[in-house]
Amino acid sequence: MTEHEERRVRKTLAWLDMAGRKAGTWAFLLNRLTGLGLLLYLLLHLGVLSLLAMGEMQWDAFIALARSPLFLVLDVVLIFGILYHGLNGIRVALVGMGIGVRWQKGIFWTLMGLGVLLLAITGWLVFTM
Amino acid sequence: MKQEMSDPVMAFDGNELWTIHYRVFRYKRSSGKPHYDKFNVEIAPHETVLDGLEKIWAFQDRSLTFRHACHHASCGSCGIRVNGVEKLPCIVPIREVTRDGGTVLCEPLRNFPLVSDLVVDLGQFYRRLEEAHFQIIRSSEPIERDEHESSNVHTRFENCIECGLCVSACPVSGTDGLYFGPAALAASWRMIQEPRGVDPLSVRSNADQEHGCWRCHVAFECSEVCPSNVDPAAAIMALRQDLLKRKLLRLFQRGDHDRA
Known part of the structure; x- marks a missing residue:
């Protein structure tokens, strides 16, 4: 590994340096991780959709797999990623434009409370519908 | 007298000494890898984290390097991480970060080039x-x-x-x-x-x-x-x-x- 590459790895790992940090850095880290997760999901989603071009049998086999309990858990993880990234994104966009800076902690926890509520509802729907 | 005892500062016996284990980040350009050294320090609970570092320097290890000047949070020169959190050790009393027999972790600031021990290049x-x-x-x-x-x-x-x-x-x-x-x-x-x-x-x-x-x-x-x-x-x-x-x-x- 070259010195330049080593430095890049070290800087990326700096994301995970949580020693002494508070909710703001957890929010920052989780936003990045969910962002990467959603990007990965988008690529997988496009790959799965390409099964449609391979015929009915392949698609039906995937749908059967998608209804398994493990897949449903992954669905809930996906919903968590969408909710967290979207709701925290609202805070970042508002505060980043100088709106509600003084109340940013309250905005964050209110949005997270809303997120937990929405996650509970959608999680229940995923397993019962 | 009663009033003095209810004051949290006065509640400490002026002669009380705690034994604190300082775990201090060490690095010298000339001597390879960074590591942590442990020092036992006898210190009063109202004394500051910086007081402890000065005791280590004075009585245990003269090669320990750290910055300090004013001792009252005016100069901004002594900034380090105490138990992982960025602080000015000159205004942090020992009792705020540990208890008798406890450990205080002292590390240099993050995101600056390291010069020596607790000193970074600003x-x-x-x-x-x-x-x-x-x-x-x-x-x-x-x-x-x-x-x-x-x-x-x-x-x-x-x-x-x-x-x-x-x-x-x-x-x-x-x-x-x-x-x-x-x-x-x-x-x-x-x-x-x-x-x-x-x-x-x-x-x-x-x-x-x-x-x-x-x-x-x-x-x-x-x-x-x-x-x-x-x-x-x-x-x-x-x-x-x-x-x-x-x-x-x-x-x-x-x-x-x-x-x-």
Whole structure:
């Protein structure tokens, strides 16, 4: 590994340096991780959709797999990623434009409370519908 | 007497000594890998973390390097991480961070080049403050003030003691070495508010860059650790709002010209 590459790895790992940090850095880290997760999901989603071009049998086999309990858990993880990234994104966009800076902690926890509520509802729907 | 005992400071016996295990980050350019050394220190609970470091230097290891000067949070030179959190050890009493028989972890600030043990190189940090044209004028010198602006807002940023704690706590400073950092951006906003002869346009254009105020990811860690209540995060957001307003205004003004 070259010195330049080593430095890049070290800087990326700096994301995970949580020693002494508070909710703001957890929010920052989780936003990045969910962002990467959603990007990965988008690529997988496009790959799965390409099964449609391979015929009915392949698609039906995937749908059967998608209804398994493990897949449903992954669905809930996906919903968590969408909710967290979207709701925290609202805070970042508002505060980043100088709106509600003084109340940013309250905005964050209110949005997270809303997120937990929405996650509970959608999680229940995923397993019962 | 009764009143003295109810005071949390006076509640400690003046002669009481605690045994504290200092775990101190060590690094010398000449001697290879960084490591931690352990020192046992007899210290009163009301004494500060810096007092303990000075005792280690005086009685146990003269090669331990750390910065200090004023001992009352004015000079900003002693900034380190105490138990992982950025602090000025000169104003942190031992009893605030541990108890008798406990451990105090002392590490250098993050996101700065390491020089030796607890000492980091703040050269780039000071240069960035200079790029923001940050200056403090003595109160005896006349300052032209806009009477419509709040003097409370002005005095807040006077409090920056340039200790670097904010840069160490900032997660973006850890990933982007070119990021100006919270202190320099707060200083920029300060100079825009009250230019003191500096051209605010040049301060704005300096801050309005990829590695300037737009690089902040709104973690607010800088404001959490600032020992002077400067609130650099709020200053960065105010700077962004100011720049955004100007950009939008320019956009619409340009539209008016096009239509004309």
